[in-house]
Amino acid sequence: MSELTLLRQGSPLADPAEQVRFLEASEDVPPFSTKLGGRLHARGIETLQVNVGRVCNQTCGHCHVDAGPDRRESMSEEIAEAVLSLLSRAKIGTLDITGGAPEMNPQFRRLVTGARQLGCRVIDRCNLTILLAPGYEDLPEFLAENEVEIVASLPCYLEENVDRQRGDRVFQRSIQALQRMNQLGYGVSDSSLELSLVYNPVGPSRPPDQSKLEADYRRELQQRYGIQFTRLYTITNMPISRFLADLVARGRYEEYMQRLVETFNSSTIEGLMCRTMLSVDWQGFLYDCDFNQMLNLGVAGQGCGNVRDLDDEKLERLRTRPIVTGKHCYGCTAGAGSSCQGSLSTSDSIEGTP
Numbered sequence: 001m002s003e004l005t006l007l008r009q010g011s012p013l014a015d016p017a018e019q020v021r022f023l024e025a026s027e028d029v030p031p032f033s034t035k036l037g038g039r040l041h042a043r044g045i046e047t048l049q050v051n052v053g054r055v056c057n058q059t060c061g062h063c064h065v066d067a068g069p070d071r072r073e074s075m076s077e078e079i080a081e082a083v084l085s086l087l088s089r090a091k092i093g094t095l096d097i098t099g100g101a102p103e104m105n106p107q108f109r110r111l112v113t114g115a116r117q118l119g120c121r122v123i124d125r126c127n128l129t130i131l132l133a134p135g136y137e138d139l140p141e142f143l144a145e146n147e148v149e150i151v152a153s154l155p156c157y158l159e160e161n162v163d164r165q166r167g168d169r170v171f172q173r174s175i176q177a178l179q180r181m182n183q184l185g186y187g188v189s190d191s192s193l194e195l196s197l198v199y200n201p202v203g204p205s206r207p208p209d210q211s212k213l214e215a216d217y218r219r220e221l222q223q224r225y226g227i228q229f230t231r232l233y234t235i236t237n238m239p240i241s242r243f244l245a246d247l248v249a250r251g252r253y254e255e256y257m258q259r260l261v262e263t264f265n266s267s268t269i270e271g272l273m274c275r276t277m278l279s280v281d282w283q284g285f286l287y288d289c290d291f292n293q294m295l296n297l298g299v300a301g302q303g304c305g306n307v308r309d310l311d312d313e314k315l316e317r318l319r320t321r322p323i324v325t326g327k328h329c330y331g332c333t334a335g336a337g338s339s340c341q342g343s344l345s346t347s348d349s350i351e352g353t354p
């Protein structure tokens, strides 16, 4: 695993336009719209997912953000206030904060407390190791006091697999962080503090059944480390950014895309997260999801592009906007489907089969 971002390596795939060109040029992969049989539309905005920037204390091999310690993109106070204003005006119930390591952004705590004052549910997409990092000693208590829901990456209960994907000693530090959060009441029975774990495959395969894997995680993490958690989400690796670069470098790109296309599952379309989510980047620009954000595919519709200048009319248009799709979207519709809230269907059956 390289410890450098694609940007620092000077990789052509650091450029979102180059990623889109590469993905759409795959002749063996049919256009996503032909599988879809029409256009996808949003049906409201229930969640505002805010990516506060690319700065991270890790450089994981599969990262779809190309985040790392060498990145400098970071949300300003002005944009954070515009995000809070939008939450209030649009009466959006959930603020989902992601990054990078979102807690490293200077606006993180303002976003959390501002959204909680508005009565929003707040989610922190946390890499766990930041909870033990110097300078963040009071972060666990801050999250607990504000009843922030934690969604934490732990792609395996085995040390070797986690360290291979996320870096040396990440597993042991993640386990320590989980134990600390359990001590604060996170993820333990009879507590309202939710601690969800996220599994994503280490290699170029689709995730296994979510409920079966959750049972394995519960048993192994309890027996080995005494750790409890609320639920497990399984997420498919999207063929973009560092995971795409890794697939290409290993000569596994075509095979992976074929696997996603062959297991296209039409029953996932109803629940695709882009239909009820709006995504905001560190500069305030708007997208249908965090993946489209990383590919620089902004929302359709003129003048609806930035959180700073959304009037009520533009907001209403965004609620039913057409979604911008591409071949990367096969990552959301393969098998049981995939979203930031895990799988979308209990059925792993593929298109046309019951």
Ligand code: SF4
Binding pocket: 056, 057, 058, 059, 060, 062, 063, 064, 065, 066, 067, 068, 099, 100, 101, 127
């Ligand atoms: S996957 Fe998460 S923790 Fe890893 S580099 Fe990307 S943003 Fe950071």
Ligand code: SF4
Binding pocket: 272, 273, 274, 275, 288, 289, 290, 291, 292, 323, 324, 325, 326, 328, 329, 332
């Ligand atoms: S990547 Fe997934 S969530 Fe994003 S637009 Fe495509 S189908 Fe929707």
